[in-house]
Amino acid sequence: MPQQRPKRQRAFAKRSRTGCRTCRVRHVKCDETPGACRGCTSNGWECDGYEINRLPRPREVVKSPARILQHAPIESGFRWAMTSDEKRCVSFFLHRTIPSLTSYYDSSLWQRLVLQMCYNEPAVYHAVAALSAVNQDLEMNGIPMPGSALEGTWHGFALEQCARSFALLSKRQILQDPQLREVLLVCCLLFVLLELVCGRFDDATAHLQSGLAILEEMRNQRLSKGLPLVPVEESLLEAFLHLESQAMHHGMVPSLLRLETYGHWYGEESHDFCSLRDVQQVLNPLTDVGFSFLARCWSAPDIDVLARYAELHTEQHRLLSALDQFGLDFTRFSGRFYHLQTEKERRGSDTAYLTYLNMKLACKTALCSKSCPLPESFVGEFKELLSVTLAAMDKLEDRPIMTIDSAICPALFTIAAGCPDYSVRWQAIEALRSWPHCEGYLNSTLTADVATEQLKREMRYLWTETQMNETLSPPGLRFEDSQVWIEGHCLSLEPDKALVSSLRSVSSAQSWACVKASGILAESEVD
Numbered sequence: 001m002p003q004q005r006p007k008r009q010r011a012f013a014k015r016s017r018t019g020c021r022t023c024r025v026r027h028v029k030c031d032e033t034p035g036a037c038r039g040c041t042s043n044g045w046e047c048d049g050y051e052i053n054r055l056p057r058p059r060e061v062v063k064s065p066a067r068i069l070q071h072a073p074i075e076s077g078f079r080w081a082m083t084s085d086e087k088r089c090v091s092f093f094l095h096r097t098i099p100s101l102t103s104y105y106d107s108s109l110w111q112r113l114v115l116q117m118c119y120n121e122p123a124v125y126h127a128v129a130a131l132s133a134v135n136q137d138l139e140m141n142g143i144p145m146p147g148s149a150l151e152g153t154w155h156g157f158a159l160e161q162c163a164r165s166f167a168l169l170s171k172r173q174i175l176q177d178p179q180l181r182e183v184l185l186v187c188c189l190l191f192v193l194l195e196l197v198c199g200r201f202d203d204a205t206a207h208l209q210s211g212l213a214i215l216e217e218m219r220n221q222r223l224s225k226g227l228p229l230v231p232v233e234e235s236l237l238e239a240f241l242h243l244e245s246q247a248m249h250h251g252m253v254p255s256l257l258r259l260e261t262y263g264h265w266y267g268e269e270s271h272d273f274c275s276l277r278d279v280q281q282v283l284n285p286l287t288d289v290g291f292s293f294l295a296r297c298w299s300a301p302d303i304d305v306l307a308r309y310a311e312l313h314t315e316q317h318r319l320l321s322a323l324d325q326f327g328l329d330f331t332r333f334s335g336r337f338y339h340l341q342t343e344k345e346r347r348g349s350d351t352a353y354l355t356y357l358n359m360k361l362a363c364k365t366a367l368c369s370k371s372c373p374l375p376e377s378f379v380g381e382f383k384e385l386l387s388v389t390l391a392a393m394d395k396l397e398d399r400p401i402m403t404i405d406s407a408i409c410p411a412l413f414t415i416a417a418g419c420p421d422y423s424v425r426w427q428a429i430e431a432l433r434s435w436p437h438c439e440g441y442l443n444s445t446l447t448a449d450v451a452t453e454q455l456k457r458e459m460r461y462l463w464t465e466t467q468m469n470e471t472l473s474p475p476g477l478r479f480e481d482s483q484v485w486i487e488g489h490c491l492s493l494e495p496d497k498a499l500v501s502s503l504r505s506v507s508s509a510q511s512w513a514c515v516k517a518s519g520i521l522a523e524s525e526v527d
Contacts, residue, residue: 025082129161131194386427405440
């Protein structure tokens with residue numbers, strides 16, 4: 001028998017993880033010369049510099065579905081070489097972040113526009129890698145509170161990717177690129193989301209204002225030529241306007257673009273919905289107008305609301321009329337199409353109904369005095385809203401860690417901050433804590449903390465009142481040594497100093513509608 005040849009073994013050399021980016025994407029050894037490596041300069045290549053932060057190596061055995069998706073191979077089609085770390089992040093964005101951002105509704109913004117730009121625009125590609133790196137860190141370590149020191153490899157890598165994106169955008173501005181504005185808008189949107197999930201609200205608002213300024217400039221140029229529409233993807237414009245409606249609750253002044261778009265819009269006419277997209281096109285602007293109305297009402301003292309009551313009541317009446325009409329149209333739509341929808345479309349319909357129900361109740365109670373509890377007659381509506389919200393949460397098996405669409409957090413905050421039944425408020429707070437996530441500007445944990453402090457403030461007032469007047473505690477409450485028991489749950493009445501410190505790290509926090517209404521920072525200044 002012929003002698004069997006021994007199997008040839010491939011030589012293995014440990015690959016450097018500190019070489020320049022150019023050598024790494026070319027899979028060649030780098031001499032790591034400071035500034036620019038000799039391997040690049042001697043071959044006429046542009047040395048793309050050194051990355052300080054390299055991502056940790058993937059574990060061989062990973063049980064979490066999120067981690068398995070993280071390492072799924074990405075599709076071909078990129079016009080430039082990619083490092084292994086960037087490949088991991090872009091893969092995670094495609095297979096995890098986009099499904100997270102579209103948990104409630106399908107979106108041409110994320111499933112088409114951003115995806116296309118990620119493949120064709122290097123600045124968007126690096127912004128995507130940055131957001132994905134932060135997203136992965138959040139899934140491992142949770143969403144940080146404002147003022148947290150964000151350190152570690154993932155955040156460092158995200159900063160480097162952001163810097164690359166900024167550099168590419170600056171270079172394109174010098175070249176007067178006609179496609180630059182849409183690229184800038186998509187990058188702005190990605191940067192807004194990144195800053196929000198990191199708890200950097202002021203930076204997020206700065207990026208948002210930059211994007212809105214670009215949209216205003218584009219709109220003005222179109223108007224000067226007799227063309228009324230902004231020439232960008234409709235879903236991109238909707239995303240900016242929706243984020244702006246949230247930002248108005250966080251101290252941002254409405255832009256000219258918003259005033260021109262929604263200045264006279266109330267949507268009171270009837271609509272024959274035939275698709276979930278038809279529903280969104282009516283509901284989105286209606287809720288954005290409603291968010292603006294609520295921000296002005298919640299942030300104003302009772303005396304200011306009373307002085308402008310006639311004006312605000314007229315606006316409230318028109319909003320409620322539009323919401324009532326939407327409710328009738330949506331009921332007809334559900335009766336005709338709900339049984340024909342896919343599981344995701346039904347989830348979107350449930351989310352739309354929840355958004356409508358919350359906006360209606362919030363607008364109903366917006367002009368009520370902040371110094372007195374709401375009438376008991378509202379309890380039934382708050383309980384219904386809580387039931388619908390919890391049902392919507394139960395249908396989300398893989399709950400997203402971040403979205404732009406806001407539905408769950410606003411509804412639970414409406415209940416937690418206003419329901420006359422304290423046990424129902426406590427259930428809403430617990431529901432917020434049970435699912436740490438961000439819906440645009442709304443961080444569920446921060447929202448729960450603010451609602452808890454507002455509840456504590458009311459409890460301190462009730463405790464003082466019962467002691468002074470020697471009266472019985474309200475039903476369901478029991479006070480005991482700077483504590484209150486709410487339906488068997490114990491809550492300390494001491495102010496949360498960590499929350500105050502966290503809010504003080506955000507310069508705009510004093511003008512947030514929820515902070516103003518709760519009096520958290522005002523009380524801490526007195527103390």
